[in-house]
Amino acid sequence: MADISSNFLGIKSPNPFWLASAPPTDKAYNVERAFEAGWGGVVWKTLGEEGPPVVNVNGPRYGAIWGADRRLLGLNNIELITDRDLYVNLREIKEVKKKWPDRAMIVSIMVPCEEAAWKAILPLVEETGADGIELNFGCPHGMSERGMGSSVGQVPEYIEMVARWCKANTRMPVIVKLTPNITDIRYPARAAQSGGADAVSLINTISSITSVNLDSFSPEPSIDGKGSHGGYCGPAVKPIALNMVAEIARDPETNNLPISGIGGVTTWRDAAEFLALGAGNVQVCTAAMTYGFKIVEEMITGLGNWMDEQGHKTLDDVIGRAVPNVTDWQYLNLNYVSKAKINQDSCIKCGRCHIACEDTSHQAITSMIDGYRKFEIIEEECVGCNLCVNVCPVENCITMEQLPAGSMDKRTGESVSKVYANWTQHPNNPSSVS
Amino acid sequence: MNCNKLKDGVKSNRLSSTEYQENFSDIHPPLDNHEALVEADRCYFCHDAPCMTACPTSIDIPMFIRQIATGNKLGSAKTIFDQNILGGMCARVCPTETLCEEACVREVAEGKPVKIGLLQRHATDEAMAAQAQFYERSKTTGKKIAIVGAGPAGLACAHRLSMHGHEATIYDAAEKPGGLNEYGIATYKTVGNFAQTEVDYITEIGGIELKHGKRLGKDMTLDDLKSQYDAIFLAMGLTDVNELSIQGSDINGSEDAVDFISNLRQSDNFSEINIGRKVVVIGGGMTAIDAAIQAKLLGAEDVTICYRRGAEHMNASQYEQELATAKGVIIRHWLQPKTIHSKNGKLSSIEFEYTQSKDGKLTPTGETMAIITDQIFVAIGQRLAMSDFGKSEKIIKFEKGRIAVDSEFKTSIDGVWAGGDCIADGEDLTVSAVAHGRDAAESINRTIQS
Numbered sequence: 001m002a003d004i005s006s007n008f009l010g011i012k013s014p015n016p017f018w019l020a021s022a023p024p025t026d027k028a029y030n031v032e033r034a035f036e037a038g039w040g041g042v043v044w045k046t047l048g049e050e051g052p053p054v055v056n057v058n059g060p061r062y063g064a065i066w067g068a069d070r071r072l073l074g075l076n077n078i079e080l081i082t083d084r085d086l087y088v089n090l091r092e093i094k095e096v097k098k099k100w101p102d103r104a105m106i107v108s109i110m111v112p113c114e115e116a117a118w119k120a121i122l123p124l125v126e127e128t129g130a131d132g133i134e135l136n137f138g139c140p141h142g143m144s145e146r147g148m149g150s151s152v153g154q155v156p157e158y159i160e161m162v163a164r165w166c167k168a169n170t171r172m173p174v175i176v177k178l179t180p181n182i183t184d185i186r187y188p189a190r191a192a193q194s195g196g197a198d199a200v201s202l203i204n205t206i207s208s209i210t211s212v213n214l215d216s217f218s219p220e221p222s223i224d225g226k227g228s229h230g231g232y233c234g235p236a237v238k239p240i241a242l243n244m245v246a247e248i249a250r251d252p253e254t255n256n257l258p259i260s261g262i263g264g265v266t267t268w269r270d271a272a273e274f275l276a277l278g279a280g281n282v283q284v285c286t287a288a289m290t291y292g293f294k295i296v297e298e299m300i301t302g303l304g305n306w307m308d309e310q311g312h313k314t315l316d317d318v319i320g321r322a323v324p325n326v327t328d329w330q331y332l333n334l335n336y337v338s339k340a341k342i343n344q345d346s347c348i349k350c351g352r353c354h355i356a357c358e359d360t361s362h363q364a365i366t367s368m369i370d371g372y373r374k375f376e377i378i379e380e381e382c383v384g385c386n387l388c389v390n391v392c393p394v395e396n397c398i399t400m401e402q403l404p405a406g407s408m409d410k411r412t413g414e415s416v417s418k419v420y421a422n423w424t425q426h427p428n429n430p431s432s433v434s
Numbered sequence: 435m436n437c438n439k440l441k442d443g444v445k446s447n448r449l450s451s452t453e454y455q456e457n458f459s460d461i462h463p464p465l466d467n468h469e470a471l472v473e474a475d476r477c478y479f480c481h482d483a484p485c486m487t488a489c490p491t492s493i494d495i496p497m498f499i500r501q502i503a504t505g506n507k508l509g510s511a512k513t514i515f516d517q518n519i520l521g522g523m524c525a526r527v528c529p530t531e532t533l534c535e536e537a538c539v540r541e542v543a544e545g546k547p548v549k550i551g552l553l554q555r556h557a558t559d560e561a562m563a564a565q566a567q568f569y570e571r572s573k574t575t576g577k578k579i580a581i582v583g584a585g586p587a588g589l590a591c592a593h594r595l596s597m598h599g600h601e602a603t604i605y606d607a608a609e610k611p612g613g614l615n616e617y618g619i620a621t622y623k624t625v626g627n628f629a630q631t632e633v634d635y636i637t638e639i640g641g642i643e644l645k646h647g648k649r650l651g652k653d654m655t656l657d658d659l660k661s662q663y664d665a666i667f668l669a670m671g672l673t674d675v676n677e678l679s680i681q682g683s684d685i686n687g688s689e690d691a692v693d694f695i696s697n698l699r700q701s702d703n704f705s706e707i708n709i710g711r712k713v714v715v716i717g718g719g720m721t722a723i724d725a726a727i728q729a730k731l732l733g734a735e736d737v738t739i740c741y742r743r744g745a746e747h748m749n750a751s752q753y754e755q756e757l758a759t760a761k762g763v764i765i766r767h768w769l770q771p772k773t774i775h776s777k778n779g780k781l782s783s784i785e786f787e788y789t790q791s792k793d794g795k796l797t798p799t800g801e802t803m804a805i806i807t808d809q810i811f812v813a814i815g816q817r818l819a820m821s822d823f824g825k826s827e828k829i830i831k832f833e834k835g836r837i838a839v840d841s842e843f844k845t846s847i848d849g850v851w852a853g854g855d856c857i858a859d860g861e862d863l864t865v866s867a868v869a870h871g872r873d874a875a876e877s878i879n880r881t882i883q884s
């Protein structure tokens with residue numbers, strides 16, 4: 001059986017599945033249930049500075065989009081950091097960590113952008129025996145208007161500054177949680193590294209309006225007829241998160257910076273993909289909020305079974321394995337030629353591939369042959385774009401087949417070259433190097 | 435308490451009132467909102483969709499399903515009614531398993547078609563409950579058309595004519611409009627007086643006059659109508675029934691299945707309907723199946739359908755046959771009725787002769803068997819009532835015993851169109867009758883406008 005135990009910044013946990021800082025980690029009650037269910041660690045719901053706690057709205061704080069059968073695809077929230085007293089939280093963190101020494105206990109923190117504020121809270125957190133801290137520079141609503149959360153995360157200089165204060169004022173490993181509400185994720189990551197942060201975690205939620213109520217014309221969730229942008233998360237954000245993780249993992253400046261992958265992790269597969277793109281572990285929020293803590297069982301067994309099948313012994317055999325295969329567009333091999341192929345035995349003749357290609361692409365799929373409803377690829381027209389594969393309702397019915405070197409591409413009339421050649425070398429490129 | 439449950443002979447009150455209620459409730463209960471959304475999501479929105487081709491009225495099925503999926507139920511209903519103004523009834527009675535749902539690519543792929551019929555009902559029920567009317571009459575033309583028969587063909591024709599601004603008068607021999615929707619379709623397919631609700635919904639457009647109790651061939655002739663109207667549409671269905679002429683068929687206790695069903699449909703108290711303990715139904719079509727199932731639901735202990743050919747030759751679909759057997763009906767094949775016997779003046783048994791197919795011809799084998807019975811329903815086919823035509827019988831052309839029409843539903847008599855069950859190509863389906871009525875109206879409109 002593969003060993004899925006995790007060592008992230010020296011923080012050990014029985015598996016790489018942590019709960020992200022959010023409602024599931026807001027209280028000892030929830031966190032203990034999570035540990036009983038098998039979660040490897042938690043990032044405690046973000047703590048604010050001492051004093052009267054923040055106040056949440058008293059109406060709906062979530063909005064959502066759904067797929068078929070109301071499967072939750074994306075969740076949006078306008079919740080703030082913990083609305084419980086700082087000392088109650090600290091006491092519970094200490095108790096739970098003591099009771100569950102083998103689980104990772106990270107404390108998320110968000111205090112004003114002044115060194116004194118950080119200096120004040122860090123010793124209190126350290127005293128709980130927590131394994132590390134996460135700086136919440138990600139929250140896109142409510143706190144950002146007060147000069148915290150993503151308003152810090154959007155300014156690399158602030159990130160660097162706060163990370164440095166923290167490193168100077170605590171022995172605990174420092175994880176900087178990044179906001180995706182920014183143009184190029186590499187800048188905040190580099191800033192965190194310069195400030196001495198031990199790792200970054202990403203992504204926090206994406207600014208969003210999930211829907212508009214067409215009777216009242218209020219954005220959802222609606223509070224007394226008004227809505228405010230919230231933070232988007234869940235399965236819908238995974239592709240965005242994967243790309244951001246990969247960008248940091250392959251950036252020459254940050255490729256040694258540990259990453260905790262977050263955003264839409266719902267199954268063991270999602271987790272494995274984050275690990276392959278360079279994440280050292282993953283954090284989960286929406287999936288747990290949708291299905292409860294039990295899903296971690298599926299994640300643990302799924303990841304282990306896959307690793308066994310593939311012969312991966314430890315997480316280190318998986319982490320970062322896909323990073324070298326992430327490249328820039330101009331380095332993709334232009335001599336790689338593929339054509340769609342329809343397996344007539346599995347085709348159910350819905351015609352979607354035809355109409356997609358006919359109306360919106362390259363007119364490369366028939367709808368009728370000799371008077372019969374039949375869908376076949378016209379190789380003379382097919383550019384191998386993969387649209388038909390994506391719209392076909394039958395899995396593996398259409399496949400993309402590589403044309404072997406030396407064979408003829410009926411579209412161009414040219415023979416497929418076996419030599420790798422990319423855009424930087426292409427004659428049509430004005431700055432071609434070859 | 436069910437004192438008559440196991441009594442021999444033809445008896446009413448065989449079941450408790452809750453049993454009657456359960457037995458005659460909606461056979462396919464409507465989808466609720468969530469079910470409809472989930473089901474609608476299964477549709478692939480096929481290009482040149484096979485289901486649409488298979489629908490005799492060519493409803494744009496992928497479009498109406500997508501409209502349900504996007505919460506646009508009234509738009510969905512309009513998509514349906516554009517092609518089929520009796521979309522509500524068709525959603526209930528179409529043998530979808532041999533029409534749209536048989537052609538659905540998901541039937542081909544996984545044996546589980548999209549539930550097109552139930553989705554169609556979902557949308558049309560919503561529109562009808564909201565009393566949403568989608569059509570307005572064009573400027574009145576002053577043209578008058580007589581329609582004979584207020585069944586699906588006649589109603590569909592009248593509605594389309596009215597849309598074009600013409601005046602339609604429908605003459606029907608029966609007391610209530612609707613044709614077999616009102617008097618023939620199985621009770622559990624169209625509960626809650628739906629046939630009349632639908633007639634009201636259709637005629638709401640205006641320009642349609644319903645005259646009941648008026649029979650062509652008795653109260654008027656084709657010539658009378660020709661002299662008063664700009665065009666005539668014949669949609670009288672098949673009102674004569676084929677009779678069983680074997681030894682003993684005059685014995686009391688053998689009844690026509692269509693009459694039995696019609697009485698049942700008009701009853702508002704099923705416990706008053708007499709039914710035998712051991713019932714035999716002769717025939718192999720939809721009528722035989724419906725009679726047998728409803729006999730069973732009325733409390734008959736044994737119901738046996740006897741058909742003179744094999745299962746594969748039955749006009750009733752595989753699905754209908756399975757429905758019957760699931761309700762406890764026994765279906766027997768290769769048996770043709772020979773003699774009906776009585777005892778003490780009462781029907782006692784029916785004797786059958788085995789048959790076989792020899793070089794494609796049905797031939798008796800000489801071997802016989804008998805079934806003990808106290809009630810027999812005969813369902814061996816309906817035919818055109820020739821008396822309807824009077825003198826015109828000589829000039830109107832027939833084919834296969836029904837009215838001959840061309841591709842525009844014109845009969846051999848100028849100014850007279852026909853459609854539904856009464857024409858040679860009639861498929862004995864509600865939905866086909868609707869298609870005929872609609873297309874005949876378009877042809878009439880083109881002809882009388884020019």
Ligand SMILES: Cc1cc2nc3c(=O)[nH]c(=O)nc-3n(C[C@H](O)[C@H](O)[C@H](O)COP(=O)(O)OP(=O)(O)OC[C@H]3O[C@@H](n4cnc5c(N)ncnc54)[C@H](O)[C@@H]3O)c2cc1C
Pocket residue numbers: 527528529582583584585586587588605606607608611612613614615618619620623648649650651669670671672673692695720721724822853854855856861862863864865867
């Ligand atoms: C028992 C039974 C069950 C059926 N079940 C189904 C089913 O589940 N699904 C399905 O698709 N189809 C079913 N059918 C077939 C379907 O009902 C018919 O195909 C359809 O009703 C034909 O419509 P129509 O308008 O041509 O005729 P009809 O519905 O027969 O209507 C004819 C109308 O004309 C009137 N009429 C007749 N003669 C005259 C006259 N001389 N003068 C004036 N009026 C006259 C009648 O009173 C009647 O109202 C069933 C048929 C029967 C008998």
Ligand SMILES: Cc1cc2nc3c(=O)[nH]c(=O)nc-3n(C[C@H](O)[C@H](O)[C@H](O)COP(=O)(O)O)c2cc1C
Pocket residue numbers: 020021022023045046075076077079080081082108136138139177203204205232233234235237262263264265283284285286287
């Ligand atoms: C209701 C809610 C509250 C959240 N609160 C916090 C928070 O206090 N601090 C924080 O760093 N992230 C917070 N997040 C963001 C999550 O930790 C996580 O980054 C995000 O939801 C993406 O992961 P997911 O797709 O698995 O949900 C919150 C998310 C939700 C849904």
Ligand code: SF4
Pocket residue numbers: none
């Ligand atoms: S999830 Fe729980 S707390 Fe939230 S609205 Fe529903 S019942 Fe109330």
Ligand code: SF4
Pocket residue numbers: 342346347348349350351352353354375391392393394397398
């Ligand atoms: S989309 Fe797939 S199933 Fe549909 S016609 Fe094309 S190949 Fe066949």
Ligand code: SF4
Pocket residue numbers: 350476477478479480483484485486495496499537538539540548550
């Ligand atoms: S064939 Fe089936 S899946 Fe395709 S459009 Fe029709 S109902 Fe939808």
